Amino acid sequence: MEDYKYLFKVVLIGNAGVGKTCLVRRFTQGLFPPGQGATIGVDFMIKTVEIDGEKVKLQIWDTAGQERFRSITQGYYRSANALIVVYDISCQPTFDCLPQWLKEIEHYASTKVFSYLVGNKSDRASQREIPAYVGEDFARLHDMEFIETSAKEADNVDSLFYDIAKELTRLARQNSLRSHVSETDLSGGSTSISSISSCCRFS
Numbered sequence: 050m051e052d053y054k055y056l057f058k059v060v061l062i063g064n065a066g067v068g069k070t071c072l073v074r075r076f077t078q079g080l081f082p083p084g085q086g087a088t089i090g091v092d093f094m095i096k097t098v099e100i101d102g103e104k105v106k107l108q109i110w111d112t113a114g115q116e117r118f119r120s121i122t123q124g125y126y127r128s129a130n131a132l133i134v135v136y137d138i139s140c141q142p143t144f145d146c147l148p149q150w151l152k153e154i155e156h157y158a159s160t161k162v163f164s165y166l167v168g169n170k171s172d173r174a175s176q177r178e179i180p181a182y183v184g185e186d187f188a189r190l191h192d193m194e195f196i197e198t199s200a201k202e203a204d205n206v207d208s209l210f211y212d213i214a215k216e217l218t219r220l221a222r223q224n225s226l227r228s229h230v231s232e233t234d235l236s237g238g239s240t241s242i243s244s245i246s247s248c249c250r251f252s
């Protein structure tokens with residue numbers, strides 16, 4: 050059995066093509082995959098990080114952005130400890146859809162989920178359509194953390210996931226979080242996930 054103190058479930062959502070899979074692959078494998086195809090349903094990867102000398106295991110769920118998979122992906126929100134809502138800073142429609150994603154969260158996720166708004170593809174500076182302050186204001190208005198990333202250039206990707214691991218660990222230590230650590234059977238066995246009892250909520 051792998052030795053770790055906490056296990057947290059992190060779920061990425063957002064429009065198709067914003068770079069969710071690339072963010073996960075960059076963080077877990079340190080690469081920017083060429084010719085990445087669209088995600089079918091959901092996929093997950095694991096990465097263990099160290100927070101203040103303690104091992105924290107992140108189970109990162111990458112959901113398909115395409116509408117036709119929505120009924121499958123919605124089922125994964127409920128047990129998420131953290132949700133990462135991704136848009137593409139060079140594609141206005143992906144930002145305009147954020148209110149719809151928040152409605153999804155309100156409807157399907159725990160009200161106490163820790164949530165992060167991520168403007169990805171920050172390397173595409175010349176094609177930028179959403180200024181950083183617009184993303185930041187939106188996040189503030191909705192009690193979300195905010196960061197801009199580039200999966201391509203590996204910019205802020207580690208910071209994003211480490212920040213989430215740190216915050217969830219902090220909450221767990223404060224006993225705001227009931228943490229049930231169990232071995233995860235990647236071959237399809239059951240997984241026990243921590244749950245947050247107090248944190249951000251959507252307005």
Ligand SMILES: Nc1nc2c(ncn2[C@@H]2O[C@H](COP(=O)(O)OP(=O)(O)OP(=O)(O)O)[C@@H](O)[C@H]2O)c(=O)[nH]1
Nearest residue numbers: 065066067068069070071087088114170199200201
């Ligand atoms: N320039 C740039 N391109 C990126 C970045 N991240 C992803 N891409 C590109 O954006 C496209 C979509 O990336 P994906 O990671 O598959 O997007 P996704 O959000 O997982 O898409 P779905 O699986 O359909 O929901 C690919 O062509 C990537 O190469 C980035 O940080 N910068």
